Amino acid sequence: MDLKKRVLQTIKKFSLISPGDTVLCAVSGGPDSVALLFILNEISKEEIPISLYIAHFNHMLREESDEEENFVKEIGNSLNIPVFTERKNLKEITGGKNIEAIARRERYKFLYKIAQKIEANKIATGHTASDLAETVIFNLTKGSGIKGLRGFLPKREKIIRPLFETTKEEVENYLKERKIPYRIDFSNFSMKFSRNLIRIKVIPELKKINPSLEKTILRETATLREAEDFIKEEVKKILSRANIRSDKAEISLSIIKAVHPFILKETINEMFFKISGEYLNRTKLKAIEHLIKKDESGEIDLKKGFKGRKDQNSFSIEKEQFSPENKVKIKVTSETEKIETPSGTFIFNAKNPHFEIPEEIIKKGVFIKNREGGEWLQFPYGRKKLKKFFIEKKVPVKLRDFLPIVVTADNEVIWIPELFKKTYIKENQNIIGVRFESGIKNFDN
Numbered sequence: 316m317d318l319k320k321r322v323l324q325t326i327k328k329f330s331l332i333s334p335g336d337t338v339l340c341a342v343s344g345g346p347d348s349v350a351l352l353f354i355l356n357e358i359s360k361e362e363i364p365i366s367l368y369i370a371h372f373n374h375m376l377r378e379e380s381d382e383e384e385n386f387v388k389e390i391g392n393s394l395n396i397p398v399f400t401e402r403k404n405l406k407e408i409t410g411g412k413n414i415e416a417i418a419r420r421e422r423y424k425f426l427y428k429i430a431q432k433i434e435a436n437k438i439a440t441g442h443t444a445s446d447l448a449e450t451v452i453f454n455l456t457k458g459s460g461i462k463g464l465r466g467f468l469p470k471r472e473k474i475i476r477p478l479f480e481t482t483k484e485e486v487e488n489y490l491k492e493r494k495i496p497y498r499i500d501f502s503n504f505s506m507k508f509s510r511n512l513i514r515i516k517v518i519p520e521l522k523k524i525n526p527s528l529e530k531t532i533l534r535e536t537a538t539l540r541e542a543e544d545f546i547k548e549e550v551k552k553i554l555s556r557a558n559i560r561s562d563k564a565e566i567s568l569s570i571i572k573a574v575h576p577f578i579l580k581e582t583i584n585e586m587f588f589k590i591s592g593e594y595l596n597r598t599k600l601k602a603i604e605h606l607i608k609k610d611e612s613g614e615i616d617l618k619k620g621f622k623g624r625k626d627q628n629s630f631s632i633e634k635e636q637f638s639p640e641n642k643v644k645i646k647v648t649s650e651t652e653k654i655e656t657p658s659g660t661f662i663f664n665a666k667n668p669h670f671e672i673p674e675e676i677i678k679k680g681v682f683i684k685n686r687e688g689g690e691w692l693q694f695p696y697g698r699k700k701l702k703k704f705f706i707e708k709k710v711p712v713k714l715r716d717f718l719p720i721v722v723t724a725d726n727e728v729i730w731i732p733e734l735f736k737k738t739y740i741k742e743n744q745n746i747i748g749v750r751f752e753s754g755i756k757n758f759d760n
């Protein structure tokens with residue numbers, strides 16, 4: 316069957332596009348997104364009338380980046396579709412670390428920004444069934460829960476993936492038949508990246524066992540998506556009987572003990588997520604299950620700042636409350652140190668790849684402490700009252716005393732872990748590095 320018809324089937328099956336939609340097509344210049352653009356363009360003229368726009372993000376990471384941007388602009392012109400582009404020098408921003416993940420985050424931020432600007436209700440990406448197979452095999456290899464094994468979804472928020480059921484091979488045939496040009500990203504062939512290794516070495520070997528590997532994985536993930544929906548529904552039912560507040564989530568033992576062990580763990584994990592913004596690992600969940608099932612009451616330390624507590628009638632997850640006697644002021648005595656504070660564990664590293672604390676500051680003394688009041692914040696370009704900064708960042712009042720801060724011997728705040736990591740790393744590369752390990756992440760959103 317003609318590829319356009321197949322893509323139309325996918326669109327209908329997952330309700331991806333409706334007449335009148337405004338669709339922003341994310342085009343990298345590679346074969347998948349170029350084919351997607353041509354198919355959507357055809358569809359918009361015949362089967363489903365939509366307004367179509369193109370977005371391209373120039374990561375400025377490779378020599379060919381500018382050429383690719385021009386190429387996408389040219390396709391847009393030739394099809395008479397408006398093109399939105401943005402350039403960002405990611406190497407500069409990231410210092411070369413974790414570049415793939417940051418590139419992805421920046422790309423999605425850009426796509427959502429343009430979608431909002433042009434009032435697009437859909438953002439189409441060129442992910443294919445071959446990408447899905449890669450993702451699933453990658454997640455399986457690295458270890459992941461059901462969510463990882465089912466891979467990405469055909470639709471998530473505004474993002475739609477019309478090539479979800481199409482293989483790369485089918486895309487390439489389509490382009491070849493129509494003599495449609497595209498650009499090749501040579502970094503896709505580098506064996507440095509596990510994803511490429513899976514695509515180039517692993518998948519061809521697996522296809523010797525099952526030539527329709529992509530289709531099989533598609534079917535398997537469909538089953539997993541259904542199972543996931545079912546689990547979600549079950550968990551929702553149980554959660555509706557729990558009492559969830561911002562600092563405590565509680566459920567009666569008679570309810571939680573009656574459910575299947577798997578649903579028990581999933582429910583507890585959701586309860587934890589609701590008050591902490593994070594999920595627990597399987598080992599902790601198993602320990603909680605054990606605590607719930609045994610006869611005695613008890614407590615269990617979860618991530619820093621959270622406790623699981625079982626009493627006679629209920630199990631609860633509680634955020635540990637900050638109390639004045641928990642206030643600390645700890646001197647950092649070496650360049651690398653793990654420091655326990657009532658609000659979490661710091662990994663302090665004066666010389667990490669992002670930034671370095673000048674020696675003279677360390678010599679004079681660096682402290683990790685809770686706010687005492689009257690502190691000033693040191694920026695590369697000036698000073699600001701810590702209180703004012705907290706207000707600007709909308710840090711809830713009760714957390715202002717809880718958040719650990721890093722100060723110099725002169726009580727100048729040089730770091731508030733997590734709270735302004737992103738901007739601070741960029742602006743002040745040479746000052747300080749403190750990484751917060753756990754327990755605080757939820758406070759900065």
Ligand SMILES: Nc1ncnc2c1ncn2[C@@H]1O[C@H](COP(=O)(O)OP(=O)(O)OP(=O)(O)O)[C@@H](O)[C@H]1O
Nearest residue numbers: 341342343347348370371372373419439440441442
């Ligand atoms: N530079 C870019 N500009 C616009 N869209 C892009 C760009 N790079 C990728 N995309 C879009 O994202 C899709 C997936 O690209 P790719 O597989 O390279 O990214 P990924 O990082 O593996 O995917 P994801 O970002 O969803 O995790 C492409 O088909 C395209 O629609």
